[in-house]
Amino acid sequence: MTAVIEFHGVTRRDGDVVRLDALDLRVSEGEVLALLGHNGAGKTTTMKLILGLLSPSEGSISVLGGAPDGAHAETLRRRLGYLPENVSFYEQLSGREVLEFFARLKRVDRRQVGQLLEQVGLGAAAERRVKTYSKGMRQRLGLAQALLGEPRLLLLDEPTTGLDPAATRDFYETVRSLRERGCTVLLSSHVLPGVEPYIDRALILGGGRRLALGSLETLRAEAALPMTIRARGRLEGDDWQRPWNDTRIQARPLNGHEVSLSVPADAKLAVLRHLSTHPGVEDIELLPPTLEHLYTHFSAGLAPAQGEAR
C-alpha cells in the first residue's frame, strides 16, 4: 500500500509552546484514521501541517508524494478536501452559490454542485442564504464543500459536532462509501461514541505527543483493559462467584437480578464457561472496552491543555 501521508519526526513550535512533538506517522491509501485528543492535543495542528497551512519546525512531511507547504501545494490541494472545525461561509450567499464559488476555485465541473447538495440533504435549502442555516446545515454544506472534486484525501476536523444522531450516522456512512472508493480519510474528534465501526486505526494525541497508534484490537491488547460481562438471572449470595476464585475479577450488582463483572481478557472464557453452566443465569452480555475507555486509559495522567490550537 502506498503511503498518502508520511510524518518523520515532525515538531511544530509556536514561540515557546510545543504544539506537536516529534510525531512519526504513516497513513496508507484508503485508510480511515481517527485523530483523538483533548483540546490542545495537537489535532488541528496536525491537520494544518498536512494542509501546508503551517510548516514543521523540525522534521519532514510528505502528503500525496510531496511537501504540502512547497511548490507541490497547488496540485495537492486540488486532490484533497478539508472540513475545518466550526466551518463558516459567506453569509450573504446561498448554499448553492457558496458551493459554486468553491467549485470554480477547485476547477471542478459545476454539475457536481447539485449532486453534492442532494447527497448531503441540502437540496431543498440550496437557494436559501447561508445566514439562515442551522449549525447542522452549515456542517453539511461544509462536508459538501470538502467532497468537491472527488478528493483522494479528506481531512475532517470535528465533523460531527452539531449533527443530530441520524445525520451523524449518515455522515459516517458517507465516510464508509468514500473509503470503498479508495479515499483516505483523517477525522479528528473528541466525540467518540459511534465512530468505532468506521475507522481502521486511531491516533491518540496528548500535549503534542503520540500516546498510542493502532487498530482497535491493537489498542485493546496494548491497554489490557478488563472487559465487562453482564449476567442476568437469579444470582443470590456469593456461591456463583466461587468457581474462578480470581481477585482481578470484580463483581458489582446493578440491581436485584443483574450483575456487572469486570474481567481481564485472559479470564474471559473461564468466566463465561462457569456462567453459562450456572442454572440461575438467564442472559449474558459481553461488552469489550470501547474506544472511549481506551482513550481515557491512554490519555490518563495528562494535564488538561491550556486551550485549543487554532
Next chain:
Amino acid sequence: MNAILTLAGKEFRDGMRNRWVLAITLVLALLAVGIAWFGAAASGGLGFTSLATTLVSLATLAVFLIPLIALLLAYDAVVGEQEAGTLLLLLTYPVSRTSLLLGKFLGHGLILGSATALGFGIAGVVIAVGAEGVALGELAAGMGLLIASSVLLGWVFIAFAYLISVWVSEKARAAGLALVVWFLFVLVFDLGLLALLVSVKQGGDWLPWLLLLNPTELFRLINLAGFEAARSYTGLTSIAEGGAFRPTVLLPLLTAWVLVPLGLALLRFRHRSA
C-alpha cells in the same frame, strides 16, 4: 488567472448585492450635481458658474471622499475574512495567496471604479444638458481626467487598506488604522506642508517636490494645475507651477502609489500565518 477572475467576480457581486456600488454612485452623483448647481452660491447667485470652478470643487470633494470610501470598502478584505473564519478554508483551495489578494483587489477596484465613473459621469451629463455655454469638448476632457484620476486615487487607498488588512489581526484595529491613514494623507499632511511653507524663508525650491510624497496631492495637481483658470483658486498647488508637474508625469506617479502598497501587502500576506 482563472482563480483571480473567480475571486474578483465574487467580490464584485458582493459589492452589487450589499449595495456598495449603488451607494457610492448615488453619493458621488448627488454631491457633484449639487456642487455644479450651487457653484455660484459663494458669490450670491445660483446656477452653474464656470467649468473651472466646478472642476476645482469636484476635485476637492473627491480628495476627501474617495480615499474614505476606498478605505471603508476594503479595510476588512483579509482580516474580516479571517475573523469570520472563511479565510482558513479559502487558503486550503488551489489558489496562491498572491492570486487571492489580486483577485480581491480587482473586485474592489472594479466596484469603486464603476461607481466613480458612473457617479461623476451622471454629473457630467447633467452639466452638459442643464448648463448654458459650456464647451462640450472641454467638459468631456476635464471630467475624463477627473474620473480617471479619481479611480486611480481610489485604488491607491484600496491598496493602503489591504496593507492594513494583512498587517493586523483584528478588524477593529484595521478600521482604526484606516481612519488614521485617511487623517494623515488628507488632513495632516496639508497642514504640515503649510507650516513648512510659512517657516521656510529662503531657498524653498525643494518644497514642491514634497507634494509627490502624498497621493492626494498628486491627485490635486493633476486636476488643478492643468487648468489656467483653476490656478487662482489653488492654495498649496500654486507652489508647483513647474513643467514637471503635468498629468502625463503625474498619472504614472499616482499609478506607482497603487503598486507600492499593493506589492508590500502581497509580500506581507505571503508570510502571514494562517
